[in-house]
Every structure is written in C-alpha cells, then in structure tokens.
Amino acid sequence: MTETKRSSWSGQLAFILAAAASAIGLGNLWRFPYLAAQYGGGTFIVVYLALVVTLGFTLMVTEISVGRLTRQAPLTAYSRMHRGWGFVGFLGTLVPVLIVPYYCVIGGWVVKYFVTYARIALTGAVPPELAGDAAGAGAFFNGFITANFAPFAYGCVFVLICAGVIVLGVKNGIEKSNLVMMPFLFVLALAISLYVVFLPGSGEGLKYYLVPSLDALAGPDGHFSFARLAKTILGALGQMFYSLSLAMGIMITYGSYMRREDSIEKCVRRIEVFDTIIAVIAGLMIIPVVYMFAVKTGTPVKEAMNAGPGLMFITLPKVFATIGKAGAWLGMAFFGLVIFAALTSAISLYEACVASVCDLLEIRRKPATFFIGALILFLSTFSALGYGAWGDIRLFAGILSKDGLQFLDFFDFITNSVFMPIVALFTCVAIGWIMKPKVVTDEVEACGQPFKAKGIYIFFVKFFAPVLMLVLLVSEVCRTLGIKGWSI
DSSP: OOOOOOOOOSSHHHHHHHHHHHHSSHIIIIIHHHHHHHTTBHHHHHHHHHHIIIIIHHHHHHHHHHHHHHTSOHHHHHHHHOGGGHHHHHHHHHHHHHHHHHHHHHHHHHHHHHHHHHHHHHHOOOOHHHHSOHHHHHHHHHHHHTSSSHHHHHHHHHHHHHHHHHHTOIIIIIIHHHHHHHHHHHHHHHHHHHHHHTSTTOHHHHHHHHSBOGGGGBOTTSSBOHHHHHHHHHHHHHHHHHHHTTTSSHHHHHHTTOOTTSOHHHHHHHHHHHHHHHHHHHHHHHHHHHHHHHHHHTOOHHHHHTOTTHIIIIIHHHHHHHHOHHHHHHHHHHHHHHHHHHHHHHHHHHHHHHHHHHHHHTOOHHHHHHHHHHHHHHHHHHHHHTTTTTTTOOBSBTTTBSSOBOHHHHHHIIIIIIIHHHHHHHHHHIIIIISOTHHHHHHHGGGSSOOTTHHHHHHIIIIIHHHHHHHHHHHHHHHHHTSSOOOO
C-alpha cells in the first residue's frame, strides 16, 4: 500500500499526549467517579482495569494500526483496506459528527460555571441560587440550560476555540495545544485531589471510593449475584468507550499521523496508564467531598453519588458552598480543569471530522475546518435549545422512552449506545475474520519490535471482543426501550 504525503506527529511522546488528551475528557471527570461509587468503589475499578488492559488494548491497537497502515481518517480508511467494508468508516465518522455538537454544548455549560466561580472568587458576589440549598443549585443549573440564548452562546465560544486549534494543523495546533493543556490538566487534577484528600473527615469517603465492596455484587438476598456482576462489567465496559475514545474515529485519525518507527504497543500501554491515572484522580477529587456532603446533610450516600451529570453541575456546587470561602476557589479550579479536559476531547473529535473531509474530498485543512465548524454550530443548536425554547419537542415518545428524548439525550443515545458498539463490533469482525489479524499484527511490528501481546490480541479480536460488543449493544438498546434491560 503506497503512503500519501501527510502531516505527522513530531515524535512518539507527541502522539501519546494527543491520544491521552483525547481520552481524558468529561467521561473521566464525572462519569467514572459516579459509576465507581455506584458499583462498589474498588470493585468497579478492578473490573474496569481488567477491561482496559485486555479489550481496550485490543480495540485501541486495532484502530491505531488501521490509521497508520492506510494513512487515512476513518471515512476512507476501511475502504482502502477492503472495498466491501467502507460502510464501517461511514458509521465511524458519523459518531464524531453527532457527538461533537452536543459535547461542545456541554463544554459551554462548563465555561459558564467556570466564569461564575471566577466571579465569586474574585468579587465575592454569589448568585442567590448557589448560596442556598441543593434545590437552589438545581435551579441555577436548570435556569441556565433552559435559557433561550445563553447555552448556544457559550457553546459557540467552545466551538470557536476548538476550530482555532484545528485550523493551525497537527503540529502547530493540536500538538502544541496539548503540550500546554495536558501539564496544566494534570497539575490541577493532582492539586485538587490532594486538597480534598487532606480535608478533615475525607477518610470515610476515600474508603467508600477505593476499597472493594463485595456488597456491590450481592443480590437482594445478600448473596453473590451474577446479575450484579454482569451489570458491573457492562457499566465498566460502557465507561471504557467514553474513557479511551474508542469507536469514535479519533484513534484511527491520530494513528494516521503516527510515524512507522514508533511502537504502537508501547504507546497504547502508556495511553492506558495516563488515562486511568486521571480517571482515578477524578474520583479522588469528587467522591470524598460528595460523601462528606451527604453525611453532613443527611442525604443518602447512594442518592448523592448516583446523580449522573447532575453530580458535576448540581451536587458539586452545593458541596463547594459548604466549604466556605475556599469553595469558590476550589470551584473555579475544578471547572478550569474540566474545561481543559473537555477541550482536549472536543478537539480530537473535531479533528476526526476534519481529517475525514480532507481525505475524501482532497481539500485543504482550512476550508474543511470551516465547513465542519458550520455543521457543528448548526447541529449544536438542537442540543443547546433542547431544554429551553425547544424543550417541548421530544423524539420517539413511546418508543425510546415513555416521554421521548430531548435532542441532547437522543444524540447521546444514538452515538454511545448504538453506533459505537456497532462500529467496534464490525471492526472486530472485519479484522478478526475478513482481513485477518495479521494485517494488524504486521503493522504493529513494522517498527522493528515484536508484538509481545500478539496471542492475546488475536484471541480477543476474533472471539471475546465481538461477543462483548454484541452484549453491550443489546443491553443498551434494551435498557433504553425498557425491554428487560439493565439500568447501567
């Protein structure tokens, strides 16, 4: 296969930072902590780590190898390898196209909270809702997302920042921005987690988060339950997709910029370590303070922990309010950290779309960036106004749920619960059975080093991974449709 002229990373470290940056996003900072708390703390962490080093490793190695082998983004990469499997590339490109608009809307929410806490920290002017009880924090959040213009405006700011980085290119834009944002992200995360860990009374929260709890695997009768274990595995499996940026076209795109002499196997292991460290640190930032807040206010711990996205935008602001003056500075630092994490992931999603357009139409980066940016702004309108001006519009009422789904919830469901497992499933079938694993193992060894995990990789890509992808897909669809699905 001939190699076309293409941008490339300056070195192996640049690729690792870029791939890790794409993986460290909102999924790590809010979803990982509340899932860990919901499924037994250390028990969930152990299951998650087992999946990351096996299934996650298999999928990431596959996607990076496909990208480096073809020197193409996902839209055209699969068709370059096998003409009959080009549809996988189309689905793989559709995922970031649908995710990045609503992701940028949520990024706009984060910007709003950062600005709010910066104002509180610097001026002392606290919005009345954030000075009151938990209901007030909920009213502040709902008041913002249901506004007619503000959510779209903040989302636009987020999109423009991403576009500014993308238009500068791989080395001057993505690579250099990561060299700035990733150290800041790590230092902020470490500083906040250390502050929380040393707060008086944080010990019980740390124990709740880190110590494995076998009670999480027990059924109503108090005995071990295979159903609970399966739910924990599926919860960890779903989180793995969020956390490692799999089946989103990102790793294929970033792999297409990777040098031949760099080791794919070593890079993937380092990305997994980096990503997992940040995920665990995120729990250290959030779980202890939420646990202390629950105990202090008499709120059931599980109720406080299982707040989902509300954990970040409703529960944590109330927690910051109970800390006193330091809470405003902690809130500003925390949401500043979340902005960095959200930006690195959004930039990666945006780049996957831009690279696909460039490869398909053979056009330059700047017009492709503007085209994708316009598409993102158009699609983000639905999610930005879906809780406000268009709040009465519900999709697939009586089908996907009793009351239907709002736009943002629908885009989240169709990408994360449907398209991503399908893309991963077809990728494993294509590589494992149609093109054969040798096409990937040879690419991994193209750097001149042996593929140490070759045997494990072949087993997982042919047998284990397709089965798990199918189970995850069926479970997610059944859960949403209410057909004996497990609530994950």
